[in-house]
Amino acid sequence: MTDWITTPITADLLRGVIELERTGTGVLPHRLTATARAQSADPQLAMAESQPSGVRLVFSTAATAIELDSVPTKRVYAGAPPRPDGVYDLLVDGRLAAQGVVAGGNKLLIDVTAGTWETRPGAPGTVRFTGLSADPKTVEIWLPHDETTELVALRTDAPVAAVPAGDRPVWLHHGSSISHGSNATSPSTIWPALAASLGKVDLVNLGFGGGALLDPFTARVLRDTPADLISIKLGINVVNADLMRLRAFTPAVHGFLDTVREGHPTTPLLVVSSILCPIHEDTPGPAALDPEALAAGEVRFRAQGDPAEVAAGKLTLNVVRAELARIVAQRAEQDPHLYYLDGRRLYGEADATELPLRDALHPDAATHRLIGERFAELAFANNGAFGTDPARWRS
Incomplete structure (x- = not known):
């Protein structure tokens, strides 16, 4: 006994x-x-x-x-x-x-x-x-x-x-359901966990399914949470929720980053746009469950927006990526610790052919591994946003 x-x-x-x-x-x-x-x-x-x-x-x-x-x-x-x-x-x-x-x-x-x-x-x-x-x-x-x-x-x-936290840098990450781990098979194999293991950092994951929506209270939590490295992955939720137009999106991004910088003025801060999602690349939201797939016992999403409304300010992933890149470039003139990563470098067109998004929105287990490995290669490399020099992380 x-x-x-x-x-x-x-x-x-x-x-x-x-x-x-x-x-x-x-x-x-x-x-x-x-x-x-x-x-x-x-x-x-x-x-x-x-x-x-x-x-x-x-x-x-x-x-x-x-x-x-x-x-x-x-x-x-x-x-x-x-x-x-x-x-x-x-x-x-x-x-x-x-x-x-x-x-x-x-x-x-x-x-x-x-x-x-x-x-x-x-x-x-x-x-x-x-x-x-x-x-x-x-x-x-x-x-x-x-x-x-x-x-x-x-x-x-x-x-x-x-076990004391030790000397591993703390990586604070915010993102959508993909960062949350949707369609991964276990908690230590979601892409941020895999990337953290490869980068030898201590993960705090604020990836929220459906919740990367530039909420001010989320920005304040990021501001107030101790961290040596911060990444913010934006795009898919503001599009598939059909939450806002471009006029509101731009100042919302600036305000979100301003709030984070109040608590972390010089911490390496990486803004990451959405991975490739074919249904929303050029078609606005909202997204909805596909009733035909559901009737067949499958979960699959489809975009319901009208591409013609992009000219009036509706958001697509291509619109969001271009605006995020522009905002980061503008701010980086005064913020040398701010970086941008196009999410299609983590999962792009060639990957979608080989590893299509099973439900049209979320990666499977193999794709989580691919994204985690690529993020580690791009962000934690010597010339990446997070580098590999602890003195730089804590500068």
Whole structure:
């Protein structure tokens, strides 16, 4: 019989989290502050920021067995195929050692057409990892990137200790569902996690499915979060949400960057435009689920805008890329630590032929790896925005 040691789940055991909310059952990791959350009435953003993309438990231990109790929230979309359970990745000394899931939990019933969201409460479950080496080691448990996860209890058969953050630079990233990890198969294999591993940096991921919309409260969270490197990936959400016209987009980008710079005046700041997305390259939003695909049991999106309206200020990805490049070039005259990366260098036309976006919006697992590797090559190279010289990162 295992003699379990229960360790309280506290902030010093977690990486990549902005705020911990204490609940009646345990703790809920958030990727926006309570103040920011109170300034949005969008249920999509509330769901996305509570999904712990990039959040992981990190501790040292000689344990051979680990149990983590949690209350997951499973999404159920009306008319769509069932979603797989969220995956927990166990890394030992930086290498993937095991994976697991937690069944049960809450159910979030979403009817996109009707605009309704209903939560049905459920019971906690447990993910177990056994057969580990008894040697001292650093353990990371990456929480499901696409499943809200309330943490209840951590049990091990040997003591655990928090691992100091160390001297790795902190990379703070903001983006859309692609940065969040949509269609990736596990949390440590979303493209920002892969890029962070290759770049040897400590990731804080503020990628929000449907939520890269230049919200001022998100800019303030970026401003107030300690970071050595910052990237902001913009484009797809402002287009597929049909959120604004070019007249509003330009000052919104300037205002967003101004706010970030209030807290990080000289931090390397990389603005990244959207990867190639054929349905929105020259066709404005909004995007919507394709009903024919849905009737066939598939999830696929289509653009519903009229290209003729671009002349009146409607946004497409090509319009957004050109404007982002212009804004960064203008600002870089006074801001030598500001950089621009065209997202098509991460995933472009040739890649779309070989690795098409499965649902017309989101990359699959192989494409997440491709994007992560290319971002690391472009951003962390000696001549990249983030370079490889710690003295430069912290200048």
